[in-house]
Each structure stands twice: as C-alpha cells, then as structure tokens.
Amino acid sequence: MRRLAALALACLVAGCSTIDDLGVSSSASMLPPQNAKATVGYPVMLNPRFGDNDPHEWTARTPFQYAVHGTDVSKYQRTVDWATARASGISFAFIKATEGGDRVDDKFQEHWHGAKTAGIPRGAYHFYYFCRPAAEQARWYIANVPRDRSSLPPVLDMEWNPSSPTCKLRPPAETVRSEMRIFLSMVEKHYGKKPIIYTSIDFFEDNNLASFTGYHYWLRSVADHPSDRYGAHPFVFWQYTGTGVVPGIKGNADLNVFNGSHADWRKWISTNEG
Template sequence: MRVLGKILTVVLLVALAACSRSPSPGRGPGVTYGQGSGPRFGDSAPHSWVGGHPYNHEVHGIDISRYQGNIDWNTVRNSGVSFAFIKATEGGDHADPNFRRYWYEAGQARIPRGAYHYFYFCRSGAQQAAWFIANVPRERGAMPPVIDLEWTASKTCPRRPPSHEVLREAKIFKDILHRHYGQRPIIYTTVDFYRDNNLGSWPEEFWLRSVAGHPRIVYPGQQYSFWQYTGTGRVPGIGGNVDLNVFSGSPAAWRQWLNRRLQ
C-alpha cells in the first residue's frame, strides 16, 4: 500500500469550519492533517494508532446519515473527499429522510456515492431487500450497495440470532440486491460482529470499522477495500463530526476500482 509523502501534521486543537483551522470553543484536543492538494480533514477526538496510520492514505471518503444535516457538497469535494456512502434504509420500514437529497446533491457535486442499509434481525433478508430496492434507485454510475452488519442497539429489535441465521438472511439480502443492481454488495461490519459470526469465511468485499488499530491487526488476514477509522472526523462543508474512511489502495488502484464498478 502506497502512502502520501510526509507524515501528516499533528496539532493540539482543531475544528474545521469551512476551510478554517482555528480552534473551536468547547472541543478537546484534536488533529488536523493534509498538505498541498491532499485531503484537508480533522479529528476532534483522535486515537493513538497501533500498527498503521490512516492519515497517510491518499484516498479518503465519508459515510453519512441525516445527522449530518445540511452539507455543502462542493466544499466537501474540494476538501479531498473521493467518495461517500449514504444511509438509505434500516430494517424493513425506515428510510433516512435525507437520503434522496444527499444522493442527488452528491451526484451533482460529482462525488462517487453508494447507498447503505442498516440490517435488522427482526425482519427477513427478503423483506429488507425489498425495502432497500423501493428506496434506492438503480442508477448507472453508482457504487455498489452496502449491507451494514453489526449488533443493533435498538429497543425494538434486541435479537441476537445464531450465526447460521445471520448468515442465511444476510445472504438472501445480498443475492437479491446483486440481481437487482448488477453489483455484489459490500459488507460493512464491526469487530465483535465479524468475530461472532465468522464473517472471515465469506468471499465478499469488506468495509471494516476499526477506530483504534490498523485492520491488519484487528482483523488479521482479512482483505478489505475500505476502512472506517473514526466517527469524530471533521470535514469542511459538514457541520459537526462525521465518519471518515479510506480506500485501501493507491489513487491508481482507486480509479481502477471505480472503473470496474461505475459502468
């Protein structure tokens, strides 16, 4: 994996509003990074990284939901965001109220984007796939859909079914979306869910959450395309914190990845 030139600058206080790097009242120590034409992001609660540093990656992106509010997408793009995953649906009856607006605005800003679904264990995979399809357009140029597999904290669905049921219903969901959108869904997951359900046995493309250590340590031996490394990122054009991610390869590998999927 190639990395971006110099080690990125570390400072004590940060809050990025538009392109400003002035300290923000009420926020603790943070980090800003980015030089020259590279990403200009920050983190309001950075970790001490073990096994590798995400800030050195060259291809960064965001994942968002309604909690990000109004977004200045052109500013986001100019800050160095190369992709966006946008929450579309949850379970079998909830749609993110900002999804369609974000989908349109990100497209207008020419930011590659994909939609993700938060999987519930109180609805079948088929029901959830039908709900996702009802809300997410089949659009040429979109990135693959994403299935977010993690243990839910919802009071309406506290179930933790056995692994064989999890894998069965998630596979049904994935297969239906694959047929409809023509692209195999990406699997987003967390450390505990990955281990509890032996997701390493799946021959799928992964987006891994790891906010304190490099995925090669946290998910040993697992190949992945995307790494979500913080939930407290700061990006010009977005008020408040936002999830930040990196693509695992170089800019050339990123262009190849897009070209294979955005036909």
C-alpha cells in the same frame, strides 16, 4: 455508521498533500481537470489529513498513508455542502438509504443528489434489522434506492444494535450468514453489482464472517489498523473515525479510506460503476 448527534463545531483541514506535494508526475491524466467538479470520481486532493474531535494516536500504520479518503452520512448529518467537502479531500461517500423493512433515511434523497451534483461517487447502504426477514429488507432497499449506473455498489451494514427500542434479537451466526446471503443475492441480481459488506469488530467475530467470503468488505476500526483487529481478512474500505472534522459537514463526520493507491482507486471505480 454510528448514529452521531450533531455538534455545533466547524474546523479546517490541516496538513493536506496535493498531487504535486507527493512528487507525482504532473501529467494530464493525474491532475484534476479545470472543471474538476464535473468529473465524477476524480480526487481533488490526495492524502488529505482531516481534523478529529476525539483524535486517536496512530502508530505505524495510519489512515493518513492512504491516498483516497471519503465519508458516510445519514440524517444525523443534517446539512452537507458537498462541493466544499469534495474540495477538502472527500473522494467518495456512502449514504444511508434504508433500515429494516419500513424506514427510509430522512436525508437520503438530499444527500444522494447532492453528492452526485458535486461529482462525488456515492453508494447507498442498508442498516440491517434482525426482526425482519432478509428478503423483505432487500425488497425495501430495492424499492427505495434508484438503479443508477454511476453509483457505487450497494452496501449491507451488519452490526449489532443494542440501542434499538424494538428489536434486541441476536440470531445464531449460522442464521445471520444465511440471511445475509439472501439479502446480498437479491440486491446483486437487481443492481448488477456485487454488494459491499460493512461491519464492526464484535459482529465480525461473533458471526465468523472470516468464513463469509466472495464480497468486498468495509471494516470499522477506530483504534487500530484493520489488520490488527481482523487479521488477514481483506478489505476495500476502512472506517477509521466517527468524530472527524470535514469542511462542509456540520458536527462529527465518519471518515474512511480506500485500501489502495490513486491508480487503484481509478481502476476500482471504472470496474464498479456503470
């Protein structure tokens, strides 16, 4: 979720694998239908390998071993051609909606509708602000994010923000976890879906989030596999770079993988949509 300055750079994806390349049976249930754009959640391409403007040399456990890849966007991705992004292998998107108790991302509505039109499952995330009560922030998120049965679960983005010009506060870990529970409970009650927690390595460690269980996690780790930095803590999504190259997205793109197979993804989607 790092704020990214737009770069005037566009590249093509290299080394992508299709379903046939992976040796999967070409049954009707595993191949994209002719009108793939209209089928939400159906990956057009499995195991895509996107470019990177600042590539990391992965060792044993790489993001490219995962079948389902996606992105997350905010106002810093000013223009997104969602149909092109989907055709390149983007199978899901998380879109910044709100921050604190009085900010809505400038591009939220455009990205929210654009991703859905292209048939990409998408969810909305809230960037937490430590100088406002959690309940106030939850009400702000609820006021600005539609209750759409087809959307992915809400996301609470928890990370320190040392560059904030208005809030340098770092509450004690007990306070952080208490406020998280308030936000998550209010949002789950409204949308009927258990939210996802996005976090970074330092925030996870500083606030002992290993003890904060009962939620799906989306973990940032751009230099190691999550298991090398978060131990055995379970995760559903892994953000593996903030400098990816995705056709249809101008400049740097955040890239993520779903922690499971294509079949696991279809099951997870059916459980968490609707």
